[in-house]
Amino acid sequence: MSLHLHDTATRTTREFHPRCDGVASIYVCGATVQGVPHIGHVRSGLNFDVLRRWLLRTGYDVRLVRNVTDIDDKIINKADEAGRPWWEWAATHERAFEKAYDQLGCLPPSALPRATGHIGQMVELIQRLVDKGHAYCAGGDVYFSVGSFSESYGRLSGQRLDEVQQGEAAAGGKRDPRDFTLWKAAKPGEPSWPTPWGDGRPGWHLECSAMATYYLGGEFDIHGGGLDLVFPHHENELAQSNAAGDPFARYWLHNAWVTMSGEKMSKSLGNTMSIPAVLQRARASELRYYLVGPHYRSTLEFSEEALQEAVATYRRIESFVRRVAQRTGGVEPGEVRPEFAAAMDDDLSTPQALAAVHTAIREGNAALDTGDDQVARTAAASVRAMTDVLGLDPLAPQWAEESGADDAARRALTELVDGLLEQRQKARAERDFATADLLRDRLLASGVAVEDTPDGPMWTLKDG
Numbered sequence: 001m002s003l004h005l006h007d008t009a010t011r012t013t014r015e016f017h018p019r020c021d022g023v024a025s026i027y028v029c030g031a032t033v034q035g036v037p038h039i040g041h042v043r044s045g046l047n048f049d050v051l052r053r054w055l056l057r058t059g060y061d062v063r064l065v066r067n068v069t070d071i072d073d074k075i076i077n078k079a080d081e082a083g084r085p086w087w088e089w090a091a092t093h094e095r096a097f098e099k100a101y102d103q104l105g106c107l108p109p110s111a112l113p114r115a116t117g118h119i120g121q122m123v124e125l126i127q128r129l130v131d132k133g134h135a136y137c138a139g140g141d142v143y144f145s146v147g148s149f150s151e152s153y154g155r156l157s158g159q160r161l162d163e164v165q166q167g168e169a170a171a172g173g174k175r176d177p178r179d180f181t182l183w184k185a186a187k188p189g190e191p192s193w194p195t196p197w198g199d200g201r202p203g204w205h206l207e208c209s210a211m212a213t214y215y216l217g218g219e220f221d222i223h224g225g226g227l228d229l230v231f232p233h234h235e236n237e238l239a240q241s242n243a244a245g246d247p248f249a250r251y252w253l254h255n256a257w258v259t260m261s262g263e264k265m266s267k268s269l270g271n272t273m274s275i276p277a278v279l280q281r282a283r284a285s286e287l288r289y290y291l292v293g294p295h296y297r298s299t300l301e302f303s304e305e306a307l308q309e310a311v312a313t314y315r316r317i318e319s320f321v322r323r324v325a326q327r328t329g330g331v332e333p334g335e336v337r338p339e340f341a342a343a344m345d346d347d348l349s350t351p352q353a354l355a356a357v358h359t360a361i362r363e364g365n366a367a368l369d370t371g372d373d374q375v376a377r378t379a380a381a382s383v384r385a386m387t388d389v390l391g392l393d394p395l396a397p398q399w400a401e402e403s404g405a406d407d408a409a410r411r412a413l414t415e416l417v418d419g420l421l422e423q424r425q426k427a428r429a430e431r432d433f434a435t436a437d438l439l440r441d442r443l444l445a446s447g448v449a450v451e452d453t454p455d456g457p458m459w460t461l462k463d464g
Contacts, residue, residue, distance in 0.1 A: 001345045003058070005222070006297060008230060008252040009156050009238075013347050018221050019250060024060040026052065027212040027249070029225035029233070030112075032069040032204075033093040034078050036274045037100045039291060039302065040258040044226045046288060046391070047255045047296040047348075049106045051224075053389050054344045057336070065215045066109040067208060068094055071116050071201055076190060086191060087116075100275040103284045104291075105391040105398055113211045115202060119193045121210040122202045125244055126182050126195070134243040138173025140185025140198040144205075144236065146178040149243045156238050156252060157231035166232050180236050182206045205236035212237075213246055223249035227256050228264065255296040262301070273302060282311050285392060285399045289314040292350055292390055317387065318394040319459075320361045323418045324380035325395065328373050333388055334381030340389075350390065357386050368422070369429045417448055421457050424450075 003016040018024050028048045031041060045066065055062045069075075070090040079089035094114075126142055129135035134148045146153050150161055164178040171181075181203040186192035192199040202210075212220065218241075225234065234252065241248040257264045260273075278287055281304075290310035294300050325331045337360060343352035364379030387393045394400070420439055427435040440450050443459065450459050 001342055003054075003345045004347055005251055005253060006347045008234075008254050014251065016221075016251070018060070019219055022059070022061055024055045024062045024222070025216045025220040026062065026064040026222040026224060027208070027216055027220060028064065028066045028109075028223075029208060029229055030066040030068050031094070031097045032072050032074060033090045033097060034072065034074040035093055036276070037093075037097045038275065039273050039278055039287070040264070041097070042100050042104060042275060043258050043291050043300065044224070044255050045101050045106050046104060046291050048224050048253075050292055050296075050350065050390055051222075051253070051348055052107060053391060054348065057389050063110045063216065064107075065111045065113065065212065067211050068097075068112060068114045069204065069207060070094060070114045071191060072204060103275070103279065104288045105284065105396075107391075111215050113215065115207040115211070116191075118207070118211050118214060119202065121214045122183075122206050123195050125206065125210045125213075125240070126197075128244040129182070129240060132243060132245070134240070135182055136175065137197045138171075138175070140200060141171060141173055141181060142183035142197050143174055143179040144182050144240050144243070145175065146180070146239070147176050149239050152242060153239050154235065157235045159231055159235065166236075180205060180232065182240070205233055205240065208233070209237045209241045209244075209246075209248075213241065213248070218246035218248070220249060222251045222253055224253045224255070227254045230254055253296075256299045258291075258300045258302055260302050278307070282307055283402055285318075285394070285402060286311040286314045289390075289392055292392070293354055295351055296348055314392070317357065317361060317383065317392070318399075319418060320364055321380050321383055321394045322415075323368065323422065324364060324373075324376050326415060326418065327368070327422065328377045328380075331377055331380040331384060331395070333384040333393065334378065336385045336389065337382055340386045344389065353386065353390070357383055360386070365425075369425050371426075417443065417459050421450070421459065425457065 004013050005016050006013045026048065028044065030045070031037065048064070052062050052064050071086070075090050076086050079086040082089065126135060129144065130137070130142070135142055135144050146161070146164065154161060154164070161178065166178065166180045168181060183195060183197060183206070184200050184203060186199040186201070190201065192201055212223065223234065223237075238248055282290070290307050291300070293310060321331065337356050340353050340356035343349040343356060346352070360379045360382050364376045364383070367373070367375035367379065384393050384395060388396065392399070420443060424436045424439040427433070427439065443450055448459050450457055
């Protein structure tokens with residue numbers, strides 16, 4: 001089976017055919033750097049990182065562009081409230097986002113363009129639209145004329161023209177309330193740049209069209225982002241790009257929200273979970289497991305219980321791979337299993353892919369119990385390969401050295417506990433239950449609780 005992806009534009013799962021053989025070009029809408037990143041923000045980056053890793057694994061040269069929106073009404077307003085320059089506010093939070101992506105194991109993008117660095121490309125795109133009769137200037141503002149492109153507008157989001165509401169503030173110069181802003185006339189105290197239509201700053205939708213086509217060309221393979229961007233942002237990107245003459249994206253992929261109490265996680269609702277705060281309760285690898293484990297198109301309802309379940313599950317993966325590496329002298333990544341590949345080719349079905357990982361762990365633990373180190377090592381090699389696709393290989397340098405001195409202490413504890421667990425598993429296999437119980441009680445007296453699971457023994461430190 002070849003890779004199939006769910007395309008928002010056609011509402012079907014389509015076989016992936018890149019524009020250029022062997023090359024996959026991806027544009028992902030990145031952060032509007034208005035504040036500290038929360039787990040809802042970074043889910044998109046992680047989901048598309050998994051897509052990128054799978055494409056790399058299957059032989060593609062991947063060119064992934066993830067932009068930074070560093071000029072926006074929200075950035076300007078929040079900077080004003082804090083009494084700080086807009087550019088300093090944006091730069092501070094851009095660094096916070098990039099730190100979060102790095103902490104969670106995202107591969108660096110091929111390009112990381114900022115909106116403010118591409119004003120020339122935006123002005124050029126506006127001019128093309130004006131020349132074709134799809135944009136007009138009114139009092140220093142420039143608008144896209146939705147009515148001039150009515151035969152295609154709405155095909156991405158399914159919006160009906162008579163129901164379109166852009167969510168923009170009312171403006172007297174608009175010919176049609178459905179029109180959206182390409183360029184905003186300068187206002188006192190706000191940043192601005194010179195254009196043929198007067199000084200001002202770009203509209204949000206314009207920015208991504210200009211940057212995507214500048215780096216990836218007028219037609220590229222995949223445009224990605226969160227489900228909340230389908231309308232109006234991506235609809236307007238598609239309309240203005242097509243109206244200018246660019247075919248634009250061949251596939252549109254959208255990840256679902258992270259919610260709390262059924263509501264989309266957002267700063268306006270006051271229900272955010274910042275990355276620094278969550279990383280106080282879970283390691284970065286464990287948080288990544290929590291965020292990439294569900295299917296990218298499934299809504300993820302955040303709860304502390306679900307997070308801690310993900311923590312425990314990832315530690316079972318980690319414990320197995322480290323046990324085998326310790327017992328056999330090391331494990332190199334091997335091949336992914338066919339059922340894992342089939343799951344990933346089926347619209348990146350990470351739940352089924354992880355099921356293949358846990359099947360391999362169960363087989364490997366059974367092999368350890370019977371002393372078949374070769375089978376255990378082969379299983380662990382496969383686990384390393386499969387988890388690497390998900391950015392979760394426990395022996396990858398980032399995760400092996402995840403928490404500095406604290407993790408060094410944990411690794412030492414893990415080796416000691418895993419050594420006792422191996423002795424216990426051997427005793428159980430030999431039906432020496434007295435020794436097995438003695439080892440379990442010894443661990444319990446030391447503050448280590450052991451639970452026997454289908455994936456093998458799992459240990460945790462007892463509270464208190």
